[in-house]
Amino acid sequence: MGILDKEFSQENIVITKFEDLMNWSRLSSLWQVGFGLACCAIEMMATSASHYDFDRFGVIPRPSPRQSDLIIISGTVTLKMALRIKRLYEQMPDPKYVISMGSCSNCGGPYWEHGYHVLKGVDRVVPVDVYVPGCPPRPEALLEGLLKLQEKIRNESLVKKVTA
Amino acid sequence: MIEMETTSTNLRTQEMVLNMGPQHPSTHGVLRLEIELDGELIVDVRPHVGYLHRCFEKHCEAMTYPQIVPYVDRMDYLAAMYSEIGYAVAVERLLGIEVPERVEYIRIIMGELQRIASHLVAVGTYGLDIGAFTPFLYCFRDREKILTLFEMTCGARLLYNYIWPGGVSHDLPPDFIRMTKEFLTEFKPTIVELNNLLSYNKIFIERTANVGILPLETAINYGVTGPNLRASGLKWDLRRDDPYSIYDRFDFEIPVGKGWHGTVGDCWDRYYLRMIEMEQSVRILEQAIEQIPEGDVTSAIPKRIKPVEGQIYTRVENPRGELGYFIVSKGGLQPHRVKVRAPSFVNLEILGELCKGHLVADVVAILGSIDIVLGEVDR
Amino acid sequence: MKTTEEIFEVLKNRYSEDIIGITNMPPEKIIDVKPDAIFKVSAFLINDPDLDFDNLMILSGLDDANGTKTNQPDGSFEFVGGTLSVVYHIESTKHRHKLVLRVSVPKENPVTESVVKVWACADWHEREAYDMVGVIFNNHPNLIRILMPYDWDAGYPLRKDYKNPEFYQGMKVPY
Ligand code: SF4
Numbered sequence A: 001m002g003i004l005d006k007e008f009s010q011e012n013i014v015i016t017k018f019e020d021l022m023n024w025s026r027l028s029s030l031w032q033v034g035f036g037l038a039c040c041a042i043e044m045m046a047t048s049a050s051h052y053d054f055d056r057f058g059v060i061p062r063p064s065p066r067q068s069d070l071i072i073i074s075g076t077v078t079l080k081m082a083l084r085i086k087r088l089y090e091q092m093p094d095p096k097y098v099i100s101m102g103s104c105s106n107c108g109g110p111y112w113e114h115g116y117h118v119l120k121g122v123d124r125v126v127p128v129d130v131y132v133p134g135c136p137p138r139p140e141a142l143l144e145g146l147l148k149l150q151e152k153i154r155n156e157s158l159v160k161k162v163t164a
Numbered sequence B: 001m002i003e004m005e006t007t008s009t010n011l012r013t014q015e016m017v018l019n020m021g022p023q024h025p026s027t028h029g030v031l032r033l034e035i036e037l038d039g040e041l042i043v044d045v046r047p048h049v050g051y052l053h054r055c056f057e058k059h060c061e062a063m064t065y066p067q068i069v070p071y072v073d074r075m076d077y078l079a080a081m082y083s084e085i086g087y088a089v090a091v092e093r094l095l096g097i098e099v100p101e102r103v104e105y106i107r108i109i110m111g112e113l114q115r116i117a118s119h120l121v122a123v124g125t126y127g128l129d130i131g132a133f134t135p136f137l138y139c140f141r142d143r144e145k146i147l148t149l150f151e152m153t154c155g156a157r158l159l160y161n162y163i164w165p166g167g168v169s170h171d172l173p174p175d176f177i178r179m180t181k182e183f184l185t186e187f188k189p190t191i192v193e194l195n196n197l198l199s200y201n202k203i204f205i206e207r208t209a210n211v212g213i214l215p216l217e218t219a220i221n222y223g224v225t226g227p228n229l230r231a232s233g234l235k236w237d238l239r240r241d242d243p244y245s246i247y248d249r250f251d252f253e254i255p256v257g258k259g260w261h262g263t264v265g266d267c268w269d270r271y272y273l274r275m276i277e278m279e280q281s282v283r284i285l286e287q288a289i290e291q292i293p294e295g296d297v298t299s300a301i302p303k304r305i306k307p308v309e310g311q312i313y314t315r316v317e318n319p320r321g322e323l324g325y326f327i328v329s330k331g332g333l334q335p336h337r338v339k340v341r342a343p344s345f346v347n348l349e350i351l352g353e354l355c356k357g358h359l360v361a362d363v364v365a366i367l368g369s370i371d372i373v374l375g376e377v378d379r
Numbered sequence C: 001m002k003t004t005e006e007i008f009e010v011l012k013n014r015y016s017e018d019i020i021g022i023t024n025m026p027p028e029k030i031i032d033v034k035p036d037a038i039f040k041v042s043a044f045l046i047n048d049p050d051l052d053f054d055n056l057m058i059l060s061g062l063d064d065a066n067g068t069k070t071n072q073p074d075g076s077f078e079f080v081g082g083t084l085s086v087v088y089h090i091e092s093t094k095h096r097h098k099l100v101l102r103v104s105v106p107k108e109n110p111v112t113e114s115v116v117k118v119w120a121c122a123d124w125h126e127r128e129a130y131d132m133v134g135v136i137f138n139n140h141p142n143l144i145r146i147l148m149p150y151d152w153d154a155g156y157p158l159r160k161d162y163k164n165p166e167f168y169q170g171m172k173v174p175y
Helices: A018-028 A039-048 A079-091 A103-107 A139-154 B056-062 B065-073 B080-095 B101-130 B134-154 B176-199 B202-208 B216-221 B227-231 B267-291 B343-348 B351-355 B360-370 B374-378 C004-014 C035-047 C122-132
Strands: A031-033 A060-062 A070-074 A097-101 A130-132 B016-020 B032-038 B041-048 B310-318 B321-329 B337-341 C019-025 C028-033 C055-063 C068-071 C077-080 C083-091 C098-106 C111-113 C136-138
Touching: A018 A139, A039 A070, A039 A097, A039 A139, A039 B134, A070 A079, A097 A103, A097 A139, A130 A139, B032 B360, B041 B351, B041 B360, B056 B065, B056 B337, B065 B080, B080 B101, B080 B310, B080 B321, B101 B134, B101 B176, B101 B202, B101 B267, B101 B360, B134 B176, B176 B267, B202 B267, B202 B360, B216 B227, B227 B267, B227 B321, B267 B360, B310 C028, B310 C055, B321 B343, B321 C055, B321 C083, B337 B343, B337 C055, B343 B360, B343 B374, B343 C122, B351 B360, C004 C019, C004 C028, C004 C035, C004 C098, C028 C035, C035 C083, C035 C098, C035 C111, C055 C122, C098 C111, C122 C136
Parallel strands: A031 A060, A031 A070, A070 A097, A097 A130, C028 C098, C111 C136
Antiparallel strands: B016 B032, B032 B041, B310 B321, B321 B337, C019 C028, C055 C083, C068 C077, C083 C098
């Protein structure tokens, strides 16, 4: 299913809904904050490097949160870091999306019990769109997470979208 | 009123504090630097660490000895195999057990492959910091091949839980030796390629030679180890100087910094030393896969690890330097205290000294050349 | 190369009162030193040409958990009395010998001397020992927390009777 509703016999003219067009452009150029936290960040790096090539989904790491649409929380969120992550998230312009990568940022992961300095789940500070399980998730899993996010964006409605 | 002429002598100046991190693409993780500046010149750099403090030592006190192995992986996630080797050696020495020949060989093969993989990341991201994007892709392409070998062996790409106290979790898969040989033949030309692409690049040399010089005296006093110490000119490698496992059987060289393009102990030396070390690791690997004997790999794994009261400090040469484990046992199933001497933690301390008097742009070059892993700094 | 016993003799002759004795913790042997003497002993160890301990490998703080254990009504426990220790592993890169020193301080008043002026790398190690078990090092240039947040006020996490707080800056801490 593409965004095309109808194609005229004459070239260069397509008809589509404005909403679909917006969603389509949004989901095909998700720029992420270039931001790694822990072991999962290495897998995120591997995903953006030559073998798995994140670029083909339009995901390009940007150094600044103010130019990004997506933040991938890749790794353990500690108490010292949590408020910084919240601030990063707040600096991103709307619409913004969050992928929580790895057990640590989902729920504390291996550190859930004795981790006196680990935040048990990043969703205690920022809202999360897609959770990717694994410790660490394989690059394929992260790609799948991204596809899920794209699916979510594709079905978004411009009118009703409320951001947190 | 006479208007004062503003010259450099009566102009009021003030030092400026610049904050870098914890979210910064060149800090290799979550490190915060507080940089004090006098114009463009650095007066002082104060690293703030702890943003990834994951309570490793507390977990050790609550887990039994075999349960600790996965947590050890997560400390230095770029060289997880080597952290496991260090931990296994420490527990074995505490218990006084010997491991079979084949296990020793497997450990060395894994350790040296891991060293190459880790140095590849170090070199690749260093290029990225300086502004060269392509070497990063080359390095990750080759690292991916090593990860495939690891994945064949134990099913994980990054954090393995493979080397246990007393042995390894299971034997090598049948194809492993052949594929490792293939990898080595493919990999040797890559080093030359990388050298041509990055090491001898004029811009790269200009950015790194004569920058961040670390004199030997300071290095020893600050406890700097690993490639950073060797780049300053001391032939000190624990594989030779405090032997563990069976490193004494192999023929390899310990490179030291010579000031190829500048002064001994500058950033270029530290960078280039990693390139030479990869060559030496290939040499060790070639010998090891020729000599590896047949045998059992799980026979020496103890059923229950319960050391008597005692304590031990053992150290191994991980890709970043001296990785030491200090284990205190009070005779229980869990250790009383485990403290890790993480090489990155100690090496990072030198940053302030190295940066003094340099320009702001050099901070990234110096930090990258020290090659830290934040998981290990903060544990 | 010198053994621990030989070095112990040298130290004992020089600083008779300040050296307490040798403890055997197989496979290591530890020389116990009084807290207020550790600075001068280590300065001697690094400067003496026959010993020349130029490298501090690791400095660790530990809670010995040897006080009397009192149970609290809420199920937790607390150690009253007892000691905290600081263990120094040092070596000489020239003579290739190693040595283990230990300083024990009472938990009520855990004060010892800093060795930063002797080995520069002790700086962060001592800050970590302060952060994790709460040993205070006199004459340390900047003794603040290093791994935990600077405003952490719930105590020292690696003490055996540490209790984690319920909230930190509005975030729930337990699972
Ligand atoms: S989920 Fe696992 S791999 Fe990811 S940051 Fe946590 S411990 Fe590391």
